[in-house]
Amino acid sequence: MPRKKIPIAVPPGSKWCHSCAEAKPCQMFGVDRRNADGLNYCCLRCADGKLRERLGRSAEFSRVADRLRAMNRVSDPTRPKVS
């Protein structure tokens, strides 16, 4: 995968946040050991926002899954009928 071009020169001790597209001090970045520099590709503020978004989405997903499961329970034709 080609690396995204960073539009400005990032000063030493700073890192480019690919999410908010701003150079920020390294202290503003979370740790990610998979990265060459050991820091997350986006700053803590962006990471926090993404995490919230993901948690929100998974909560939404489990709500939908619950509803589907409930529907299946009602209309499952393989379910033996109680007579």
Ligand SMILES: [Zn+2]
């Ligand atoms: Zn950011």
